[in-house]
Amino acid sequence: MSRSGLSGFPEWSPDLRWVEQQLVDRLRRTFELHGFAPLRTRSVEPLSQLLRKGETDKEIYVLSRLRAEEDGADPDGERDDRLGLHFDLTVPLARWVVENAGRLTFPVKRYQIQPVWRGERPQEGRFREFVQADVDVVGSGDLPAHHEVDVALVMAEALGRLDVGDVRIRVSHRRLAEGFLHGMGLPDPAAGLAALDKLAKIGPDGVARLLELAGAGPEQSRACLEFAGLRGPGALAAALDLAARHGAVTEDVTLGAERLAVLLAAADDAAPGAVEADLSIARGLDYYTGTVYETELVGHESLGSVCSGGRYDDLAASGTERYPGVGLSIGLTRLLSRVLGSLVRASRPVPTCVLVAVDSEADRPRSDAVARSLRSRGIPADTAPTAARYGRQIRHADRLGIPFVWFPARGSEAEHEVKDIRSGEQAPADPAAWQPPEADRWPVVVRN
Amino acid sequence: MSRSGLSGFPEWSPDLRWVEQQLVDRLRRTFELHGFAPLRTRSVEPLSQLLRKGETDKEIYVLSRLRAEEDGADPDGERDDRLGLHFDLTVPLARWVVENAGRLTFPVKRYQIQPVWRGERPQEGRFREFVQADVDVVGSGDLPAHHEVDVALVMAEALGRLDVGDVRIRVSHRRLAEGFLHGMGLPDPAAGLAALDKLAKIGPDGVARLLELAGAGPEQSRACLEFAGLRGPGALAAALDLAARHGAVTEDVTLGAERLAVLLAAADDAAPGAVEADLSIARGLDYYTGTVYETELVGHESLGSVCSGGRYDDLAASGTERYPGVGLSIGLTRLLSRVLGSLVRASRPVPTCVLVAVDSEADRPRSDAVARSLRSRGIPADTAPTAARYGRQIRHADRLGIPFVWFPARGSEAEHEVKDIRSGEQAPADPAAWQPPEADRWPVVVRN
Numbered sequence: 001m002s003r004s005g006l007s008g009f010p011e012w013s014p015d016l017r018w019v020e021q022q023l024v025d026r027l028r029r030t031f032e033l034h035g036f037a038p039l040r041t042r043s044v045e046p047l048s049q050l051l052r053k054g055e056t057d058k059e060i061y062v063l064s065r066l067r068a069e070e071d072g073a074d075p076d077g078e079r080d081d082r083l084g085l086h087f088d089l090t091v092p093l094a095r096w097v098v099e100n101a102g103r104l105t106f107p108v109k110r111y112q113i114q115p116v117w118r119g120e121r122p123q124e125g126r127f128r129e130f131v132q133a134d135v136d137v138v139g140s141g142d143l144p145a146h147h148e149v150d151v152a153l154v155m156a157e158a159l160g161r162l163d164v165g166d167v168r169i170r171v172s173h174r175r176l177a178e179g180f181l182h183g184m185g186l187p188d189p190a191a192g193l194a195a196l197d198k199l200a201k202i203g204p205d206g207v208a209r210l211l212e213l214a215g216a217g218p219e220q221s222r223a224c225l226e227f228a229g230l231r232g233p234g235a236l237a238a239a240l241d242l243a244a245r246h247g248a249v250t251e252d253v254t255l256g257a258e259r260l261a262v263l264l265a266a267a268d269d270a271a272p273g274a275v276e277a278d279l280s281i282a283r284g285l286d287y288y289t290g291t292v293y294e295t296e297l298v299g300h301e302s303l304g305s306v307c308s309g310g311r312y313d314d315l316a317a318s319g320t321e322r323y324p325g326v327g328l329s330i331g332l333t334r335l336l337s338r339v340l341g342s343l344v345r346a347s348r349p350v351p352t353c354v355l356v357a358v359d360s361e362a363d364r365p366r367s368d369a370v371a372r373s374l375r376s377r378g379i380p381a382d383t384a385p386t387a388a389r390y391g392r393q394i395r396h397a398d399r400l401g402i403p404f405v406w407f408p409a410r411g412s413e414a415e416h417e418v419k420d421i422r423s424g425e426q427a428p429a430d431p432a433a434w435q436p437p438e439a440d441r442w443p444v445v446v447r448n
Numbered sequence: 449m450s451r452s453g454l455s456g457f458p459e460w461s462p463d464l465r466w467v468e469q470q471l472v473d474r475l476r477r478t479f480e481l482h483g484f485a486p487l488r489t490r491s492v493e494p495l496s497q498l499l500r501k502g503e504t505d506k507e508i509y510v511l512s513r514l515r516a517e518e519d520g521a522d523p524d525g526e527r528d529d530r531l532g533l534h535f536d537l538t539v540p541l542a543r544w545v546v547e548n549a550g551r552l553t554f555p556v557k558r559y560q561i562q563p564v565w566r567g568e569r570p571q572e573g574r575f576r577e578f579v580q581a582d583v584d585v586v587g588s589g590d591l592p593a594h595h596e597v598d599v600a601l602v603m604a605e606a607l608g609r610l611d612v613g614d615v616r617i618r619v620s621h622r623r624l625a626e627g628f629l630h631g632m633g634l635p636d637p638a639a640g641l642a643a644l645d646k647l648a649k650i651g652p653d654g655v656a657r658l659l660e661l662a663g664a665g666p667e668q669s670r671a672c673l674e675f676a677g678l679r680g681p682g683a684l685a686a687a688l689d690l691a692a693r694h695g696a697v698t699e700d701v702t703l704g705a706e707r708l709a710v711l712l713a714a715a716d717d718a719a720p721g722a723v724e725a726d727l728s729i730a731r732g733l734d735y736y737t738g739t740v741y742e743t744e745l746v747g748h749e750s751l752g753s754v755c756s757g758g759r760y761d762d763l764a765a766s767g768t769e770r771y772p773g774v775g776l777s778i779g780l781t782r783l784l785s786r787v788l789g790s791l792v793r794a795s796r797p798v799p800t801c802v803l804v805a806v807d808s809e810a811d812r813p814r815s816d817a818v819a820r821s822l823r824s825r826g827i828p829a830d831t832a833p834t835a836a837r838y839g840r841q842i843r844h845a846d847r848l849g850i851p852f853v854w855f856p857a858r859g860s861e862a863e864h865e866v867k868d869i870r871s872g873e874q875a876p877a878d879p880a881a882w883q884p885p886e887a888d889r890w891p892v893v894v895r896n
Contacts, residue, residue, distance in 0.1 A: 005547055006531075009492060013551070014485035014558060021476075021486055028469075032799035032890075033823045035830030037462035038469055042577055043491075043563060044457060047514070060514040065567035066495070066532065067507050083454075084514065099453055103461070105847045107833050109798075110462060115491060119513035129490055144834060146812060269813055270820070350557075351480035364594060365717055372718070375481045382483030385555050386592060399553045442480075 008120060008128030010333060015349035015443075016340045020332075022445050023162050024113055027133050027330070030158040031111035034150075036135050039110040041092040043117075044083040049095050053287050053315070058087035059119035085117035089134045090287070090309075090327060094316035097138050097323050106140035106323075107147065113332070127333055133158075134309075136327030138316065143324040145259065148291045148311055149266040155307055155328045156274040159295070163447065164339045166298040169307070170231070170278035173260045173291050177282055179252025180227055180243055187215035196228045197282035200304070204229075223248075228280040235277040236261055263291060289313040293328055297335065306335040346443045348401030353436050354381040354418070355397040356406040361387050366408050370416070373431040374406075379441060381406075394421055403440050406431075456568060456576030458781060463797035463891075464788045468780075470893050471610050472561055475581050475778070478606040479559035482598075484583050487558040489540040491565075492531040497543050501735050501763070506535035507567035533565035537582045538735070538757075538775060542764035545586050545771050554588035554771075555595065561780070575781055581606075582757075584775030586764065591772040593707065596739045596759055597714040603755055603776045604722040607743070611895065612787045614746040617755070618679070618726035621708045621739050625730055627700025628675055628691055635663035644676045645730035648752070652677075671696075676728040683725040684709055704738075711739060737761040741776055745783065754783040794891045796849030801884050802829040802866070803845040804854040809835050814856050818864065821879040822854075827889060829854075842869055851888050854879075 012020055028038070050060055063083045086092050089112045097108060113133040120126045135154055137147040152169050159167045177196065181189040195210035202210075204225050211221045223246050230238050236257050243249045260277060267275035283292045288310030295307035309328035316323035354374055356367040367383045374381040382402075384393045390407070397405050398421055406429070407417045418434060419426040460468055476486070498508055511531045534540050537560045545556060561581040568574045583602055585595040600617050607615045625644065629637035643658035650658075652673050659669045671694050678686050684705050691697045708725060715723035731740045736758030743755035757776035764771035802822055804815040815831045822829040830850075832841045838855070845853050846869055854877070855865045866882060867874040 006490065006492070006494075009490035011489055011544065013548070014487050017486045017488055020488075033826070033828050035798060035800035035828060037798045038465045039462050040465055040468075041459055042454065042457035043565075044454070044577070046454075061511045062514050062517065063509045063511060063533070063567070065507060065569075066510050067567065069510070085511070096459070100461070105844070109830070117491075119511070119515065121513075129492070139833075144809075146809075147833075266813070270816060350483060350485045352483035361592075361594075365714070368718060378481070380481045380483060382557070385587075385595075396553070 008126060010127065010130070010337060012336075012340060013349075015346040016336075018346045018349075018351070018443055019340055019344055019445050020336055023336070024133070024332070026161045027113065027158050027332075028111070030161055031135055031154065034109075034135075034154045034157075036109045036111040036154070039093070039096070039112045040114060041086070041089070041096055041112065043085055043115070045086050045092055045095060047082050047084050050084045050087065050091060052091070060087055061085040061117050061119040087118050088116055089114060089132050089329065090136065090312070090315065090325075093134075093136055093138070093327075094312075094323070094325070097316050097325075098318045101140070101318065101321065101323070106138070107143060108138045109135070110138075111135045127337075130331065130333030133330040133332050134327055136325050138323050138325035140321065140323055143311075143326065145262065146266070148263055148326050149270070151309070151326055151328050152263075152267055152275050152293060153271055155295070155330065156271055159307060159330070162335075163445070164297065164335065164343055165300070167306070168296045168298060169275045170281055170294050170296065171260065171263065171275055171291055172277065172279050172281040173256035174283075174288055174310070175252040175290065176239065176256025176260060177227075177279065179250040179254075179256055180239070180248055181224065183243060183248025183250040183253055184216075184220050184223055184246055185248075186211075186220060186224075192216065192224060193282045194284050196224065196280060197284040199228050199280045230277070230279040232276055232278075235279055236264075239279055260291065283308065283310055286310065287312045287315045291326065295328075297338070300338055303334065303338050306331055342448065344445050344447055347446050348403070348443045350400045350402065351380045351443060352382045352400065352402045353379050353441055354404045354406050355393065355400075355402045356381060356383045356408065357390055357393045358384045358387040359408070359410065363387070363408070367406075370406055370408050370431045374434075377432075377435075379436060394419070397421055404436060456574060458575065458578070458785060460784075460788060461797075463794040464784075466794045466797075466799070466891055467788055467792055467893050468784055471784070472581070472780070474609045475561065475606050475780075476559070478609055479583055479602065482557075482583075482602045482605075484557045484559040484602070487541070487544070487560045488562060489534075489537070489544050489560065491533055491563070493534050493540060493543060495530050495532050498532045498535065498539060500539070508535060509533040509565050509567040533567075535566050536564055537562060537580050537777065538584065538760070538763065538773075541582075541584055541586070541775075542760075542771070542773070545764050545773075546766045549588070549766065549769065549771070552588075554586070555591060556586045557583070558586075559583045575785075578779065578781035581778040581780050582775055584773050586771050586773035588769065588771055591759075591774065593710065594714065596711050596774050597718070599757070599774055599776050600711075600715055600723050600741060601719055603743070603778065604719055607755060607778070610783075611893070612745065612783065612791055613748070615754070616744045616746060617723045618729055618742050618744065619708065619711065619723055619739055620725065620727050620729040621704035622731075622736055622758070623700040623738065624687065624704025624708060625675075625727065627698040627702075627704055628687070628696055629672065631691060631696025631698040631701055632664075632668050632671055632694055633696075634659075634668060634672075640664065640672060641730045642732050644672065644728060645732040647673075647676050647728045678725070678727040680724055680726075683727055684712075687727055707738065731756065731758055734758065735760045735763045739774065743776075745786070748786055751782065751786050754779055790896065792893050792895055795894050796851070796891045798848045798850065799828045799891060800830045800848065800850045801827050801889055802852045802854050803841070803848075803850045804829060804831045804856065805838060805841045806832045806835040807856070807858065811835070811856070815854075818854055818856050818879045822882075825880075825883075827884060842867070845869055852884060 181192040191214035290311035292310035294305035311326040313324040371381040415428040418429040629640040634640045639662035738759030740758035742753035759774040761772040819829040863876040866877040
């Protein structure tokens with residue numbers, strides 16, 4: 001599917017690119033129906049911005065000007081003012097909000113569909129360039145909790161419209177998880193959280209080893225793993241019970257559980273079954289401070305999360321002004337790498353609906369005129385590349401999946417004819433009036 | 449208009465991004481109507497690929513992994529295997545065609561709308577990241593000349609659909625120009641061509657100085673400037689006459705003039721006035737070998753060319769197989785930097801058509817249900833961010849340009865009401881049936 005010779009930099013063939021574009025159009029439409037406005041930020045940020053939250057687990061690509069290197073000139077500016085490619089769309093959003101705060105009406109609702117880059121080692125077989133589709137709501141000063149429900153529901157709807165099967169949005173809350181680890185007496189709750197985040201990847205034994213390295217004893221370790229194993233309707237009650245049994249009910253545990261309960265109830269009211277609790281969700285080193293989300297594609301759980309995010313209260317700030325936000329990000333390339341070509345494909349590899357045959361190069365203007373007439377009525381049309389014999393022109397259309405071949409009238413008395421090359425049926429037709437069956441006009445996304 | 453704090457990296461506000469996206473949709477539609485299939489290539493190429501044609505006047509951004517730097521590790525691989533951001537979409541296309549040749553049906557017609565990067569010095573005030581919209585036709589072995597007409601006409605149509613005013617596509621031919629410079633006895637015809645290319649930028653005196661540096665005498669210089677000044681219907685005849693007067697009629701001059709004449713006649717037949725000869729067009733250090741194109745936005749000539757390209761016979765090759773191509777590229781960011789916000793704008797800054805008021809946070813689910821009902825019928829709707837008093841909720845809608853505010857029924861007996869906040873008119877309405885005037889449903893692109 002990926003045909004790029006460079007590992008980590010996928011490229012779709014034009015027919016799959018067509019499908020990707022149609023799916024992106026559906027995302028746009030859904031986001032816009034919910035009042036999210038489109039934004040595109042530049043691809044680069046100063047390193048100081050990308051590293052603002054201190055440690056990050058994202059590998060960054062740094063840029064340098066080839067000519068500056070050749071001239072032996074100093075790199076542009078100070079080390080931290082050098083430019084890097086953004087590794088997500090949330091850090092650029094935070095920068096953009098602060099930069100434009102005076103011109104914005106809060107809460108800002110924006111969506112953004114763009115490539116991001118991670119400077120991974122090539123051999124790891126991970127994506128180094130991929131497209132994300134994000135929605136975020138950012139407030140000024142505060143941000144009402146109902147937006148944490150809204151972003152989950154818009155993403156559930158958007159993913160549903162992609163026609164790639166069922167998705168399940170799973171949520172937890174940073175304060176609940178961190179509060180629990182703290183209440184359990186873990187010496188380094190952050191390291192504990194990073195360990196729990198790896199549950200799906202390395203399994204309970206692997207996590208237990210990491211917890212041990214983070215200073216947890218066997219009982220603490222068992223309790224943490226039990227916590228992370230809680231999922232579904234009874235998860236919150238079980239977590240509070242577990243915390244009570246271990247004397248780990250801190251203020252954060254109570255508050256986190258409360259907020260999560262409110263979110264789950266509201267989501268269940270609006271879209272039953274779309275969102276469920278899963279206390280293994282931690283979102284590692286990310287900048288989240290509240291609700292955190294991950295999303296499974298049912299039947300493709302091994303793919304990992306196809307849509308993740310959370311609430312971040314401290315990412316954007318300027319002077320005394322804070323801009324708390326909440327958002328979710330679809331890993332579109334990861335999702336499509338699984339479904340493009342296997343689950344869904346384009347009904348044909350080129351947009352063309354009609355190939356207009358060419359009798360001879362001298363007659364090409366006549367064929368061009370037919371194609372122009374068809375296009376003017378919204379029918380994708382092309383003229384044959386060469387005036388080969390008709391059999392070869394039909395084979396060319398067939399190879400490209402073009403359903404119709406048009407034979408222009410030879411002389412003013414003669415009639416135009418159009419042939420459906422799938423059925424072989426051929427009939428007289430008028431370039432100014434003929435219509436293809438609506439289903440044939442454009443390629444469509446079909447399920448395999 | 450550009451609100452990014454980083455010079456050369458423009459960012460549109462969401463309302464202008466909306467317009468950009470609508471214009472991109474129009475380009476896509478036009479390209480697809482002409483049978484061009486969509487392609488997106490990765491953003492990076494190995495430096496060896498970017499520098500394959502030897503000298504380039506494009507500044508290149510080279511990538512390095514921040515973590516590799518921190519580890520003090522060697523940069524990935526050899527110097528020429530390092531990755532750089534592509535500076536156009538033609539070099540990646542050539543690489544992609546060679547890589548996928550076995551799977552492709554030729555001629556390949558593809559369009560591609562993506563950002564490209566140029567590692568310019570920040571102070572020059574030039575774009576360092578900008579979007580190009582390209583169409584190309586690439587053949588295997590040979591490429592019929594009629595495609596040189598096709599790409600010009602599809603671009604004329606595409607630019608016409610942007611509603612940004614009249615455009616004029618100007619064409620010349622490399623072999624005509626180089627042949628003339630050669631026939632004139634210039635010691636370095638390539639340097640002469642690069643000099644002529646600067647005519648619009650530095651004027652005749654500047655070009656004369658550059659020609660002198662390239663070894664041209666005063667008479668040669670005068671003839672070259674006369675050649676570059678030829679434009680419009682009589683240009684080709686005048687060029688042949690000029691060449692004859694100076695004994696500069698080489699085989700290339702004859703052949704280039706012939707091909708250009710055929711192209712101009714065919715273009716004039718299909719779309720009178722869209723394409724004209726302009727012998728100052730040279731396309732500097734680019735990889736073109738035949739027809740070259742530039743495009744003026746009438747009334748904005750100082751902007752420079754908004755759509756350029758040409759025929760390249762030697763860019764893509766693999767073993768003994770050659771893949772000649774011809775294509776044109778719209779400098780979308782450059783074009784939009786002039787027209788966005790001044791010539792055209794969005795009719796409102798957010799997609800939302802209806803803001804559903806919220807009585808109290810406890811009543812929010814009722815308002816959410818109204819919004820869901822509207823969206824399910826394709827009407828962009830949002831609920832008010834807070835349950836402030838109605839006056840404030842209406843002001844919030846007004847600030848965002850949202851035309852309608854919806855007041856949900858309070859109780860089962862009461863009626864819903866909807867208010868057009870522009871006219872103040874308020875009327876009962878059913879969430880399952882009400883329709884906004886079609887012109888209000890989505891924002892539209894309007895001319896100022």
